[in-house]
Amino acid sequence: MAVEDNCKLKFLELKKRTHRFIIFRIDGQQVVVEKLGSPQETYDDFTASLPADECRYAVFDFDFTTNENCQKSKIFFIAWSPDSSRVRMKMVYASSKDRFKRELDGIQVELQATDPSEMSFDIIKSRAL
Template structure:
């Protein structure tokens, strides 16, 4: 069902891949892209479980908006292995204004489709989704 505000539907593959990441840990990350012509959010790329955070950030275009989900593993101060699922709304300053508006207006509805997101990050510059930022938000 399309969102009245932005007219963007969410492709079923987005939800399926997210469920696989969340429950089976099949992927380390998923990058989503809005296909304007099809008026829907689609899966652009998935990252294998052994891929690093650097692999993830290298997969995001520097000058185009994207949504992304990253499964971050970490060890707590009490030495417990934990994981947090991050939702990252990437909207770089040098992206097209129209694109930024479409991504901004579609974000909340898209995020609601992905049940299980624990931390949300809004980033307009690579430093805003630096690994140190992820670590500080995960704890």
């Protein structure tokens, strides 16, 4: 599975806080950028951007405050594979995930979700701390 150069470029921009999130999809034989979230967009905006019945990869720059009251941020990689998506699609995304993730240097937390409850704001926050 090839990774479009634009994917790496946009990920570097996310690390510089130009984007809040990026949603990627597999198009034919390569991974491409589907949507960019502006820095003002929220976690709810991000989850609303994921299709209900198709797989996607996504990265989200999560800002949070630690128990010691320090402002921090962590970059999450989310493999979105809803139960309602086609079996073949799930297999393609699952088999390409590790190779794609290796292309994105700087992922701090990985999460796999098959339904929105598995990536709720509380779960993301608990994984960040």
